[in-house]
Amino acid sequence: MVLEFVRTDIGLIVPHIGGKLAFPLVNYLIHQSKTPIKRGGTRELQTLENIYSYMKIWFDYCSDLGLGYEMVTYEVHLEAFHSSLKNRGLKSGSYNNYYRAWRNFYEWCDSEGIPHLMRFPAKHTIGNRSYVGYGNGSKFVSFEKVEVDPGLESTSSVSDYKEKILNHEDFEALSEELNKQDPVFKHIAYMMVTTGLRVGGVIQIPVGANALNPKWLRYPDLQKKGVNFQKLVYIPKGRKRKLECLVLTEALGVLHNNYITQDRPKRADLFRKKKGSHGLVPLWLNVNGKKVYLCDIWAAFRAASKVLGRHITPHFLRHTYASYIVYYYFKANGFSPNLAYTHDIHEQLRIQLGHCDVETTKKYIRTVISVKMETWLPLLTPYVQQVVDTHLPEQVLAGVTRFFEPHVDS
Structure with a gap:
């Protein structure tokens, strides 16, 4: 059976x-x-x-x-x-x-001590891997053994996240499919792509002040104060420590106007009827007034992926957020995408995203470079492109802009 x-x-x-x-x-x-x-x-x-x-x-x-x-x-x-x-x-x-x-x-x-007949091949140690981390206000380096398991298949290493980011058109299509299942999933996706939070982090966004965020303000109060963001304290993947990230007032405004004041009141009433009137009502509730769990969000993405014909996970939105931040960083500073700026970008991204590995930041920079290269190559290929002139950089810039900013005239 x-x-x-x-x-x-x-x-x-x-x-x-x-x-x-x-x-x-x-x-x-x-x-x-x-x-x-x-x-x-x-x-x-x-x-x-x-x-x-x-x-x-x-x-x-x-x-x-x-x-x-x-x-x-x-x-x-x-x-x-x-x-x-x-x-x-x-x-x-x-x-x-x-x-x-x-x-x-x-x-x-x-x-x-449970008996069985399975005997896997022995692993081989081939060296050590170092990791740079941050804790208690200081930087540290840790090491772990690198082992090779003969039972694993060889895979090609991924140097960028080009296939795991969504441009504006892709994200709108995903939002539409999530909305068809339940608008709550569309709003969760929106908060993920505007904060870079993992799915476990975005589910911790509160309605109002709570134990982790005693000074959390609702959107109308943020608007009155005229501030652009507030800090969210959350427990990250692994539950080892607390992290902070910035949540934009504008994003909370979209959430407030389209979900908190529209869909959520009826759902909150259903939740109270089931659970009683005591206690805090979660922010994320489905159409039946049930609290949304991580497994529900993953299931919604799987269903949307089937319709869209492309495998999309919630983590794609984290990659999307980071890649766009890198793109706009270079654009705002007038720089060409280059790994030489890794340290500056990493210091900013590691705080918002809560990751310590500088190699991850390099992958986001390479993602922007990859988009640019895919625009360059068709224009440079011999026997295909007839004319290469001084206007070529402008054409490349236009192609990159169309990917990241499709609604902007280039």
Whole structure:
């Protein structure tokens, strides 16, 4: 029988087979939800759901073979399944996600003394990787071993986020599809693309003052004060510490006028009827007055992706925000996109986005450079472009502007 699940009120997945809890997978998922990750804190609900999905693929395969998870082997069964998935066109990155989940599960079984026949190939240490971080007002460098797992497929490294950003037209199409499902998802997407917050951060935006943000002002109060932004304090991915980011008054104005005063009142009434009149009502509520969880947002993006014919995740909006910030930074300063400005841009982006790796900032700069290069190349290719003259830079600028600013005459 195949693996199934039920979901708790807070979105946690409980796997079962034929109505009976699927042990030891249940214990493994509990372990994953409670165990701190490398960067500190615990895993988000979506990460746990992904782990479950990968384990379901493996458990269902074992079931099709008529074998238990503890009876299969690497050489006979996992390698055969790998070949089957590859023949069906599974991408290397996706397979590697599956493989890591399966290996982690069996290694956990080893740590718990749970018997099985699976033996994965040994990993090889090839060196150390350094990370630059910031904490308690100071900069620090940490190191970790770099290991190669022979069971993983080779993948090409991505140097930019060109395929993971949305131009204005793309974002409008996404918003339309999210709106068809429930306007709340459209507004969540809007706040993500105007703040750069991860989905776990944007879901923490409050209606008014709360414990984390005791001085949080609603849009009418911000308007009276004439301020352009206020700082949001939130708990980032990993739940290790508190971070701050700027939320623009103009963005809160759009949210206030189109959601808080329009859709939300009826939803809040439904929420109170279900939960009682006591306690704070969450900002994000669906049409039935139910609190919106991370898994709901991811599901909405998956549904929109199917309609649009392009795989789009909530994280695309974070990449979009950062790439546009970099683009406008260069434009405002009259600079040509160049990695030489990485330090200046990184110091600004790391605070708003809450990331420490300078390599991520370089990818955003390369994204802008990539857009520019895609405009240059058709104009420079020999035997295709007849005339290369002094007006070429203007044509390139126009092409880049059309991508980032389609409504601006170039």
